[in-house]
Amino acid sequence: MMKRIGIYCSGGDAPGMNAAIRGVVRTALYHHIEVYGIRYGYNGMIDNDIFKMDAHMVSGIIHRGGTILKSSRSDRFLTEPGRRTAAINLKAHQIDGLVALGGDGTFKGALALKEQSSIPIIGIPATIDGDLFGTDYTIGYDTAINTVIDAVDKIRDTADALDRLFFIEVMGRDAGLIALRTGIATGAEAILVPETKTDIHALAALLRRGWKREKSSKIIIVAEGDEAGGAFQIAAQVKKEFDRYDTRVTVLGHIQRGGNPTCMDRYNASELGFAAVNALMTGRKWEMSGMVNGSVSFTPFEKAVKYKGLLDQSVLDMIHILSS
């Protein structure tokens, strides 16, 4: 019998986290389960920053980006004494289930906590990067890519006016999913991602061909984690090989993590919050409740954190044809 659950967010925030928190709190209270919010993720567990939540606390938050629970990247939780203190604090609050919102770092943390405490944990995928295995969907990705296309469309207006080449850097330290989706959706000439090797000569050749065909503006989308460097570095390397374009670089940065979540993020986050509580009630543990083909689906944390490099090559091939 679940009597008290805790909920926390960890790592980079993602628009839609608040909708998920609301889903968890309202579902748990409906089933007469008490809910404790843990502020600042794993740091809050260590610092005992834990408070009882009521239904009113999650009123008027479904449309807001960020997270009312705050988040952190916790170095202290990487240490055994840190995790021991966290486990002691959870026990003192008689928490018998946890809901963790975040990405791979959050779920690795959940697995590490398992060594100190037997409290069942259910994860909700929440990262704008979209890089988790076992789910087609992560909270925040949809909002982030819509923010990106809005920004790139604006940049294209000025790029067109002055016949310029723009390198636009989007987030994605380890994954190119934001770059891939937004590159296709904005009609970019090329998309550079960490999962594939960037060929500067080929890129310069592509631009040269476009120049001959009198293509005016050009947009190259660069994922921040691309192994050839960030957008500034890549732009400089390309310029050395082909310098006919007047070139500019824009780094979109943290604008991609904020803003009101889209309808998709609000809806799915609500459903995943609801599903996470039901999962704990039915005895599931140490799994991520994600979505596959639009339905809730569970993946053990050990597998969920193994996303690396699963980009669909056919999509990468498609861009060459669509931008030709």
Ligand code: F6P
């Ligand atoms: O949330 C994931 C992510 O946005 C990565 O794409 C990015 O590299 C990182 O977070 C930035 O994190 P921080 O805000 O801690 O600098």
